[in-house]
Amino acid sequence: MTDVAANELDERCFLSAQAMSSLKVSDHFQVLKFLGEGSYGKVMLAVHRKRGTPMALKFFPRQSTTLxxxxxxxxxxxxxxxxxxxxxxxxxxxxxSSHYVFAQQAGLYGDLYSVIVSEVGLDEEHVQRVMSQLSGAVSHLHSLGFVHRDIKPENIFLCDSSCRWVKLGDFGLTRAVGYTVGAVWYESPFCTPEVEPAKEAEKAKDCSDLGEKETIWITVEPSIDSWALGILTYCLLTGCFPWEESTTDDPGYTKYKSWFERGDAKEEADISTVEKENRRNNPPPSQFRGLSSHVMALLRLLLHPDPEQRGSPEEILSYLGGPWLMETEKEERRRDEEAQREARKLGEVGGGVGEELVREGRGER
Incomplete structure (x- = not known):
């Protein structure tokens, strides 16, 4: 699949290069407003002058972008x-004359980052709604042999104000599964712990007079996206990140890794029950306070320190519907207890009525 996907994409690039034309933007589009920007360039909302179709135009500076x-x-x-x-x-x-440009579907309601309330997050229903859609989107990419490699709130665009339809975008770092890339360390919780050697190599270079360090090559695997989805889930639920960077010298990550290693890693039929037991005997680090046992079980899968044992995006679907916040978990427990009390009352009343009817049938008073 890897070679097929990569070769097919290369062929499409070769053919499209032959058909690329040079245009003046104002001759064909009416640019309406600025939508966003990133390291790649900028995105503008525009309308095609002949078709009247709204679209987003993505501009890449030719000076810093290869064809x-x-x-x-x-x-x-x-x-x-x-x-x-x-x-x-x-x-x-x-x-x-100055940019490469392509048109794409426009997310008219901004990106996910713009609606996350700092240190609060989003409503739990919205979070599960977003993660359900991203689970399908990322699984689709993986099934075709590609890894996104840059999942974060800024790259998830809103098609409505209630997160009922979101779209993952920005495929500049997307590569085929099995592709080798130079490890680039960046200080972010989205950066997976398995590339920490790149950071250590950078430190070694700074402390050495031996010149350029040797490039560390890593293989692109779907587990990279799984990690990012785990961090994103935490971010949406809390409005912050669990740690600054995924390294053994970061206190937040170190606490998490120690907690993870103390936990029961065995496969169990009812993972939520196991997680509740773990919470009693091995409570999660303080940054996970407020998250339910249900979502902690999911995070253990997506944020597994070992990439080979990390869960897949599809596993998110198994955790939808259950409580992801402890407040929700407590409310569900309260409702269950009320329902059980009502059921017992009905049973007692029903039993009394039944006994009375039996006595009447026997002619008893």
């Missing part, structure tokens, strides 16, 4: 992002 990387992102978005929660290109791409 290959531009065409890779365009073709990947156009040909492989067919899931409803993946941002898809619209078949329009061209160059100007």
């Amino acid at each position: 290959t990387s531009f065409l890779r992102e365009y073709n990947l978005s156009l040909s492989y992002c067919t899931h409803p929660s993946l941002t898809r290109a619209l078949g329009i791409f061209f160059s100007t």
Whole structure:
């Protein structure tokens, strides 16, 4: 699958390079407003002058963007992002004197980052709604042989104000499964712990006079996206991150890793029951206070320190519907207890009425 996906994408890039035209933006589009920007460039909301179609135009500076990387992102978005929660290109791409440009579906309600309340997060229903959609979107990419590698709130776009429809976008770092890339360490909880050697190598370089360090190569695997989905789940529920960076010298991550290793890692039929037992005997670090046993079981899967044992995006679906916050867990328990009390009352009343009817049938008074 890896070679097929990579070769097919390369072929599409080669063919599209032959058909690329040079246009003046104002001749074909009416640019309405600025939507966002990133390390790649900027995105503008525009309307096609002839068709009247609203779209987002993504501008890549030619000075800092290779034609290959531009065409890779365009073709990947156009040909492989067919899931409803993946941002898809619209078949329009061209160059100007200063930029490479392609058109894509527009997220008119901003990105997920803009609606997360700091240190509060989002309503639990919204969080589960978002993660359900992303589970399907990322699983779709993985099934085609690609790993996104840059899942974060800024790259998830809103198609409505209630998160009923979100789209994962920005495929600049997306690569085929099995592809080797140079390990680049960046200080972020989204950066997986298995690339920590890259940071250590950077430290060694700073302390050495031996010149350039040797590049550390890592293999692109779906577990990279699983880790990011776990961090995203925590971020949406709490409005913050569990740690600053996923390294053994970060206090937050160290506490988590120690807690994880103390826990029962065996496969069990009822993972929620096991997690509740773990919470009693091995309470999670303080940064996870407020999260239910149910979601902690999910986070143990997605945030497994060992990439080979990390859960897949599809596993999120198994945890939907249950409580992800302790407040919700307590409320559900209270409702269950009330229902049980009502059932007992009905049983007692029903039993009394039944006995009376039996006595009447016997002619007893």
